[in-house]
Amino acid sequence: MILLQVQQVTRRFGATVLFENVSLDVPEHGRVALVGRNGAGKSTLLKMIAGETTPDVGQITTKRGLTIGYQAQNAGLASSKTVWNEMLDVFATLRAMEQRIHELEQQMSDPNIIADQEQFTQVTKTYDQLQQDFSDQNGYGYQAEIRGVLHGFEFGEEYYDKPINELSGGQRTQLALAKLLLERPDLLILDEPTNHLDVETLTWLEGYLQGYSGAILVVSHDRYFLDHVVNDVYDMAHGGLVHYPGNYSHYIEAKAERLRREWKEYDKQQAEIGKLEDFVNKNIVRASTTKRAQARRKQLEKMDKMDKPEGDEKVARFTFRPHRQSGNVVLDVVNGAVGYDQQILCAPVNLDIKKHQAVAIVGPNGIGKSTLLKTILGRIPAIQGQIIFGTGVDTGYYDQDQATLHDKKSVLHELWDDHPTTPEGDIRSILGSFLFTGSDVDKSVHSLSGGERARLLLTKLALRHDNFLMLDEPTNHLDIDSREVLENALNEFDGTILFVSHDRYFINQVATQVVELAPAGTTRYLGDYDYYVEKKAEQDAYAAKEAAEAEAANPTSDAPKQTQVDYQQQKEQQKAKRKLSRQVDALETKLGDLETQKSTIETAMSSPENFNDAEKLADLQAQLTAVTTDLDATEEEWTEKSLSLEDFDG
Template sequence: MILLQAQQVARHFGADVLFENINLEIQDNSRIALVGRNGAGKSTLIKMIIGESEPSAGNIARKKDLTIGYLAQNADISSDRTIMDEMLAVFDYLQDMEKQIHQLESAMANPDADHQSPEYARILKQYDQLQHDFKEQNGYGYVNEIKSVLHGFHFEEADHDRLISSLSGGQRTRLALAKLLLEKRDLLILDEPTNHLDIDTLTWLESYLQSYAGALLIVSHDRYFLDKIVNEVYEISHNKCHHYHGNYSQYIDEKAQRLQQEWKQYEKQQVEINKLEDFVNRNLVRASTTKRAQSRRKQLEKMDRLDRPEGLEKGPHFTFSTKKNSGNLVLTVTDAAIGYNGNIISEPIDFEVRKNNIIAVVGPNGIGKSTLLKSILGQIPFIKGSSSFGTGVEVGYYDQEQKNLNPQKTVLNELWDEHPTTPEYDIRSILGSFLFSGDDVLKSVASLSGGEKARLLLTKLAFRHDNFLLLDEPTNHLDIDSKEVLEQALLEFDGTVLFVSHDRYFINKVATSVLEITPEGSQLFLGDYDYYLEKKEEAELLKQAKEDTSHSITEKQVSTGKVNYQQSKERQKQERKLQRAVDSFEKEVEKLDSQKSNLEIEMAQPEVATDLGKLTDLQKQLDELTTKLAQAEEAWETASLELEEFLER
């Protein structure tokens, strides 16, 4: 069943077009991601969908009585209630039904009631119906459902009587999402729902949403999350919208194929147009060929000309580099305890950071990951223990709270004031590489969005050329394209990195080691995020083995876990090998196709068309290229089919 349709929707600001001709359809079981760069219009479209604003053109049709739940970025709850009372309010209708049931039970238990009367029969019928409805709507289990959802968001029973007004902003945001899930709307719209969630909570949320009964429309920069949840992607780009089937990774592949096909069709048509125009120009004035020239001109006039395919939108491009090398030992943390006001939240913390390592710090919210970075920097003292930097270490710090920015300054002065001897042209140049160009550099820092502030902080960091970067949630507020640029910049960095993140895709892409922080202290895993998960799974199986009374069974469990993981790794390895083959053949096809197009254009030139000898040589080259292209396309199709069959197994 169709819940909602957006038809030819547009948003104009005067003569400026944010987007137009947007078509979107949401079925009752849809799992949709809405993606696009920051500023592309995702939030604007969502406001139209929920009825908060009207489109400049087009219309949005909704199913009658459609219920929509919407979680805006950084939304929270303002309430004087306790956590549990706020969640119970979602089920007021069930509590009312329960009261009616008790009232009817009292009426039926009345010793003066006439069991043969029509009134008593009416009460019995109403009681049976209420009992049925109450049971069908989980009347006997909604309290446990509340507790389960609250537990998923790290609100334990001891927290249930806490006043919402006493919670932090992040906690209130998590509570707003928990309440929205309990409301079970027909359509659930989530704008960056993974903000403020740690990895354990993200995993729980993924599992919950996979079985959600209604439709989902999600805006998120968390690629790992989107891969787990969605099976459709709508992308807003270049003021238009494209629809793709599959999860995020499949969307990336399909988009690349679509662009390749569009370029192929466009270039083929351009060759045809050039041939026709050349013939018309050479033959229109000749008496013997005028009619043929006129015929071709009509053919040109009737041709439905393809627009030039739009390439990738302009994104940031930057690198990190060092002014000088550090020693091999960059940082040592010894027997440390972190916390506030003498209250220890994690100990003992012991680890070393070696030159050129990229270490991710992970752990649940509130465990002290950001505190650890601030303690290393000396901003918050260790409660116990110490840390020390190695020889020649120069530290750059990215603060997720963005307190390193002065809201009173302009973008230009925020950077220039720290480097006053640098020419303005050079300052503007590096700001431009982070997408601050023209009058953008004269904006006040206070007026910037979260994503713009994040890019400005990265600009400042890149301009310092430190050899040891401490990054606290560097991907927060960044769109996916900016994240990919940051990933590449860190992978090419000739220094050392210690970063806190809950972005699992980002961690897996850049980290060489994972440092886990728990109340019991720290543990270093010498591998990427997948390796970290493998070791955690093995540890959990071994823990079960110790608790199980049958040693032979638990050994089998541990062995099975390792075998399953190894099989998974082998499958991933084979998939990467097949994908590389497909990519290689695809590049060869693109190269040969481009060479063929260039050759055809050259052959259509007037000076070549009249030179029989040269035209013969070029035709021979064209025939050879055509043969090679056909072979390359066949190889690409075979490799693609092999990959497709492998993925289906």
């Protein structure tokens, strides 16, 4: 069943068309993503769907009685109520029922009502029905539900009595989303819900949304999040909307394949047009061939000419090139501590970074990830330990707060003042490669969007030509296209990288190792983010098993406390097992699909109509090779994860 339909919708701003004739469906229980670069109109379309604005052309229809919950980007709760009371408001109906149940209980103990058999029967009947309704609507569990969601967003009991208007903007935004999740509308519309969430909260939110009973329509630049939550992607580009079934990774592959196919068909038609035009030009004036040339010209006139395929819009082009090479040892941090004013957040901190490594720093919000970078740079005094840079290390720093930019300068002078001997034309050319063209270079830095400021910072960093890049949340404010450009630039960088990021897809693409910060210090994992998650799950499972064996061998008076610890560890182990089981199921489904694709291609190759078509056979062979390669890789991954799943039961 379709819950909502966008039908041939257009939005104009004056004479400018932002998008036109776009259509989108949200099915029951659907998980739909809307992607596209900044400024394409994604948030504008969401506001229309949420009913905040109306289309200039077209219509949006919904299932009768559909409830919609909309979370705008960075929209926080404005309330003077406490956190707990604000969440309780969601369950006002249940609380009224609860109050009525207590009133009926008092009536049922009233001697006068007990003496009146008819009245007592009526009160009892009403009480039984109300209690049943209360139970069916989770009346006995709604407070636990509130605690669970607040805990997911890292609001412990110490926050329950705090007025919301005294919290930070980021916290109020998270509470707005928490309240929306508790309301459980039929359709959740979320605009960048992952902004400023740490990895632990992101992981919790993904799990919550995977189990959400309603439908979800989401705009997000977090590709890892999209891969784990959605199963339909709509790409907004060139003023239109194209639908791709599947998650984000499938969308990337399908979009690339569509463009390849369109270019092939376009080039084939262009070659045919060229031959026809060449024949007409050579033969139209010859008496012996003029009729044939006229026929070719009519053929050209009647031809339904294809438009040139539209690929991605212009993207930034840049590289990081060091002026010189560093020594093999780039940075050592020995028994360091992260914190402010002698208050230690994380210790001991030990880093051993070698040339050409790309090290990601992860950990919960507030643990001191950004503080660690600033301490290494000497911007914050080290509380303890040693920080030792290697020979020939030139350090470049990307500040997530963008504090190194000068608001009163123009874009041009922000760069030119750092490189006064470089000709203006060269500065403009460099800015152009970062998408600052024409009058953009005369804009004041103060007037730039977050994404534009991020690109300007990257421009300045690229021009320094350092061999050791320290990056603090470099993907914040960047759209997906810009993130991919940055990933490519960093992967081609002939230097060393230390970065903080909550963008798990970005970490997977760039990191050669992950260092986790925790109150007890640093732990290094020699792989990307997925490897880190896998190893953490194994460690947690092993720790739970060790604790259970120790408790069985040596029970103590602390048994109740240890039981609680074991329970938590078992929960973590079960969570890891469920995740691995879902991955195995998904891989089994993929294997089945790939086997079907392979069989279909092989059948097509043996078909008489294709057997003598060399071009068609070559195309089918290429498809077969690609599918076979994917099949082998998927089967290998399935085998590895299946064995890991067996280890949980072993």
